[in-house]
Amino acid sequence: MERAGGGVADETEGEPMTAESGPGPTTTDVGLDATTTDSASQPPGPLVDALRAALDGRWGDVREELRDDPAIGELVYPEEQLTMEEYRERTLAQLPVIARTGAARQGFTVAQGGTGEAGASVTAFETLGCVDLSLLVKAGVQFGLFGGAIANLGTHAHHAAYLPRVLDLSLLGCFAMSELGHGSDVQSLRTTLTHDPETDEIVVDTPDPSARKEYIGNAARDGRTAAVFGRLLVRGENHGVHCVLVPIRDADGAPMPGVTIGDCGPKEGLPGVDNGRLSFDHVRVPRADLLDRYGRIDDDGTYHSPIANPDRRFFTMLGTLVRGRVSVGAGAGAAARTGLALAVTYADRRRQFSAPGTAEEVTLLDYRAHQRRLLPALARSCALAFAQNALVEALDAVQSVESEDEAAQRALEVRAAAIKVAQTAHASRTLQTCREACGGAGYLLENRIARIKADLDVFTTFEGDNTVLLQLVAKGLLTHMRDAFHELDTVGTILFGARQFAGAVVERTTGAGVVQRLISGSGGRLAPTALTDRGGQLDLFEDRERHLVETVAARLRRVPSTDDDPRAAFAAFNAAQDHLLEAALAHADRIVLEAFVAAIDGCDDPAAADLLGTVCDLFALSTIEEHRAWYLEHGRLTTRQSKDVVAGVNALCATVRPHARTLVDAFGIPAVVLDVPMLRDA
């Protein structure tokens, strides 16, 4: 594995190449007749199976069981056009199928009435990401967000009273956090939860229109109870954001007194999810319905919390909800793979224009421009699948122990944020590419890509807006992730962290052993073989992250104190914001590459490992290509090497091209999902 799988081929006809000399990678002439790896001579079946086993990861049996479940056929996107109301009805009616699979029950601990298999649960939801994202989100709201809030923020009495009804769907619920005025900055929520000692109730109130709960899934039509987040006021003191269970509809579905329910109406996608608006006019609920794991009110009306600092308490509460973010990334990964399976299969069959002098028309995927659009995206999808698997394993490890390892929890949050951003940004871009790569056929809903794209589009901005999450990642990088740092808001923590910063600590999330061995065994990024050598590629990724983190820390150290001049401090922070986000993105790229490397290292099938090595090269080089201006500006690559990167991506696209169908087949998208008219016609 020391040598990168497919290598970087030069192009003899490459524009700049021929004019220059000097040592370079092995020259391979590539073109329409692409070179193939050894694995091409194998029959596709076993190779597909071996690749699928690698991509499926630890909970492959969970995936296989769901793929073979005949229910998949009834869950998949409908052929006919439904009205919003019909689609909502359909999605609600599908929820029992999900409940039946056990995926929901796996997500709760044994003490909570589940089976305590967090990893299996997320994997099951991911597998369902190819059938209909409305269903995935609706189920996520019910079991993950509503159920998760009760499980993680409540205590035993809440678990006993509510979780069985969450699981058997006799109680449908909402997760009412976002407000119209505060979607990203949820620490500033304005809804009030006021303890009334006279009646020993919590009074839930929406003080002004900007405090209206907004975009709340399950609210517009089906939800009966909402987990409502607001600032808890006890004896006139504000204890920060807490969560209380509030009935919003009676048994007949009519809004409860004091509750105003609105409908967000039609959206770009997710037509089966009934997003709505909730306002509360001094609605009273028993004190017992405060989810009180992190803050309870005594019988005598005194507030107690195991975490004294309100900021730290708030971030700890948010941290327990990390699984939602992990699941959103998982769903996005599944959506991108589904889009690629459709577009790659189409491009492999569809022919357009004959080469001059020949009668035979050329398949779309034989055109370099088409390879350039789809194959680096395919490589990145593979990389992200491995990174997601590793993240889910980490989640499972953290959540399967009862004792709370706060440092591990913080590291998991940072990592979940990085992968969520990487997955959703990639999925959004890739589905757009897939739509365009299928031309007019991609625009028809019957061919599903446009439908998945529309559903997926909101993933980049919900469950944490990607820009906001990148700042959370940057905060983790500057405070070394494991420091439990929750006394300040994000910007404050970043500025504080920068002042304490003593050099970037590159923490390996996956495959630390093999990654270190590869880097040490190579000449690193400065060796002439850096681009073709896995250790060199790893070093190039790591070096970029380290440099960006260290230089942004140096800039932020010079920012004036917020106590002295808050406006100047913010302006100086703001001027470094693009730099900060870039550092966080570089971190995400690095941990994704490391996960890919670790997965290849763990792959027992030589042919599969060989092909994955080539795909990993394509991922590594296309990522370096995207940032090659940075590498040039910072003297990390010579202009000659930079041109080699471009030529290398072209060559690797040609090398991967004959295996493109094998790779998308290995994604294991059920045949019924890929049964669309454009593939029947082509």
Place this chain on the structure above:
Amino acid sequence: MERAGGGVADETEGEPMTAESGPGPTTTDVGLDATTTDSASQPPGPLVDALRAALDGRWGDVREELRDDPAIGELVYPEEQLTMEEYRERTLAQLPVIARTGAARQGFTVAQGGTGEAGASVTAFETLGCVDLSLLVKAGVQFGLFGGAIANLGTHAHHAAYLPRVLDLSLLGCFAMSELGHGSDVQSLRTTLTHDPETDEIVVDTPDPSARKEYIGNAARDGRTAAVFGRLLVRGENHGVHCVLVPIRDADGAPMPGVTIGDCGPKEGLPGVDNGRLSFDHVRVPRADLLDRYGRIDDDGTYHSPIANPDRRFFTMLGTLVRGRVSVGAGAGAAARTGLALAVTYADRRRQFSAPGTAEEVTLLDYRAHQRRLLPALARSCALAFAQNALVEALDAVQSVESEDEAAQRALEVRAAAIKVAQTAHASRTLQTCREACGGAGYLLENRIARIKADLDVFTTFEGDNTVLLQLVAKGLLTHMRDAFHELDTVGTILFGARQFAGAVVERTTGAGVVQRLISGSGGRLAPTALTDRGGQLDLFEDRERHLVETVAARLRRVPSTDDDPRAAFAAFNAAQDHLLEAALAHADRIVLEAFVAAIDGCDDPAAADLLGTVCDLFALSTIEEHRAWYLEHGRLTTRQSKDVVAGVNALCATVRPHARTLVDAFGIPAVVLDVPMLRDA
């Protein structure tokens, strides 16, 4: 105008800047309190008016009249959710409003029964691009494509018989060119139009399923007659693609005998357009319904054409339809500006997170990351508006003369292709950015961005797929555009052109005088001031285009002859395809910058010209930034200059930020279009 308006400011806190020395641009400290240009001290009204006049261009009166038309209010996107059938009904019902405006009539010559104001007609359609793209496309199909085919491919008898009914909507029609198997390669259409001398009829036939007409607007529901393209067979000889008028429905709307009509069903967007499928089973129409300007059949059954070569004839016929492509670019430009007006206005009002140590929350548009997302896109939208205006003037000039200047026609086609690609790619990317920049609010259809985005998405692949069009542009660049070169297919022409190629000829499409003066008066791209000096910026753009064209020509010259080894020839062509597309994109960027420069030169208002100068800097620098790896690799920029470009874009974003609302106000989007809940709430 010799100095670029806003200049490039260094950033004292810029990551790489402080570590290095050497001569650089003037240092300006920018941050939250952005610097402002002189024009900021003017009251906004006159500045908005002056900017609007500049952006509106020659047919500003046409735009103003439509903006003030009370009908706009009824045409704009519906608030309620309609079924596909209801939306189609609504869009059909709106067509008479368009017919009433005169925009359609302006599009035909006086001889054809119109008023011969091509430029005014396209401008009117562009202005309507902000209200509802379904309507724009439906009208475009009826008047532009169906009416345009009759006007441009037919002769007097067709004009007299059909165009009045096209204009008064008593005859609704389709443009049936694309086939399932051939969407981009329309020269290979398989539908047959066979002359039967016995009955003197044309027999229209769909020989196999791949020849089915696909994605045909107006076909699924409303069209009565289709302009059907297919290969004309006369006395057993194939004369290539021609067009014949075929009734597809009777007066009651039932399909005519032998015509099978399908429905493409729901699409990602454009719900008001009834795209359908047409198949013909030996359908007979009178010989007189062959549109015979470029190929007619005599009474004795002999075929005649003014253009002997079938390839040349085909491309000439296609060339007459250039207005459709110009209009698609225009509509995309309008859509992008509408999206930006919504997102910029939202970002200017919406606040999220307070700066540490302050109570006041920060507006989204004060964050650098948010400026980076929206403001370079805003600058590019301005640039494209000017380039579109210049293109429409050129179209008007070519189409207002009766005599056919073939060279001018060819140049117009190449330019229209380049601007169509630039506009649609920009609009697609920008609307995605706008959706994400508005978070959850952007995802709700009530706020319109997502709706426009979904409608617009197909613009990159219809009326010429962008990848295919870029090859058409490249063909023009290699054959010097004015050479009327239509004997070969695109790839063949490109290879032939490369062999004849004697150096890039940079033809200035707009503002040749001022552009040449600025470049000559500057030190050019090699001067230390190149980045801040308009002449230097122009030279950097031009140099990139020239180098890419010359090097791709050199590569293609070495391609083996297609006669000797067709497969090797194609493989070698294909290996250069990414290079070729890059050359075409660089050409588009260059003509867009030149149009911007010419427009500033023609702007009489000093404050408006000053602000436009700053916006032009942002366009120029953000474009160079996007390609700075290329500039570095080819020794066109030093690493220091490359970092200056990044810092310059940041500084210019801060400079433009206080004027962002002024600029989107200058787009002149009617208030009713911008009246959406997220802007009422914010």
